[in-house]
Amino acid sequence: MENLPPNEVLKNLKKKSEVKRQWQKIAYARYTMYVISAFCILSAIVFWSESLQTGQMIVFYTALTIGGVFIGLGIWTKKQPKIAIILAMVVFILPFILAGIGDQSTIFEGVWWKIIILVLLLRGLLSVKHISNQQKREDLIDDFEL
Numbered sequence: 001m002e003n004l005p006p007n008e009v010l011k012n013l014k015k016k017s018e019v020k021r022q023w024q025k026i027a028y029a030r031y032t033m034y035v036i037s038a039f040c041i042l043s044a045i046v047f048w049s050e051s052l053q054t055g056q057m058i059v060f061y062t063a064l065t066i067g068g069v070f071i072g073l074g075i076w077t078k079k080q081p082k083i084a085i086i087l088a089m090v091v092f093i094l095p096f097i098l099a100g101i102g103d104q105s106t107i108f109e110g111v112w113w114k115i116i117i118l119v120l121l122l123r124g125l126l127s128v129k130h131i132s133n134q135q136k137r138e139d140l141i142d143d144f145e146l
Contacts, residue, residue, distance in 0.1 A: 019134065022127040026081050029124025032117055033074035033088050040067030066091065082128040089121050 044063035051060045069091055076084040096114065100107040 015134070019131060022131045025127035026077060026085075026124045029081075029085050029088070029121050029127075030074045030077045032120040032124075033070045033077070033084075036088075036092065036117065037067045037070035037074065040064070040070065062095075066095065077124070082125065082132070085121055085125045085128065089118065089125075092117060092121070 040063045044060050044067060047059045047063060051057045070088065073084045073088045073091070092114075096107055
């Protein structure tokens with residue numbers, strides 16, 4: 001490490017391990033999106049046979065579309081994690097709000113799962129913010145040292 005004093009080497013290692021932990025939290029948010037996507041696609045498959053009989057293919061297409069969106073957002077977290085996680089939270093919450101307009105009891109159904117998923121996504125979002133703030137501090141320090 002370019003002949004740095006031992007305390008600087010330790011600081012650099014600590015920063016790297018902290019950034020690695022933050023990226024792991026972002027990865028958990030990504031995996032959460034993939035799990036949501038899998039549930040949406042599985043529910044689309046289940047509703048497909050039912051939709052053929054009732055003629056209501058909108059449920060099938062909606063679940064399939066939301067599943068595809070979550071796959072795309074999960075992939076996008078590798079490039080733009082902040083935007084992808086915010087959009088994932090919106091896409092996750094929006095159907096519950098829309099369903100709640102018709103029947104308010106649906107908002108509270110499965111509330112624990114909703115909270116767990118939102119917490120995992122929020123942890124990823126906070127990690128993005130932490131990494132961004134740390135990067136800004138390092139850029140300021142680099143500018144100051146010049």
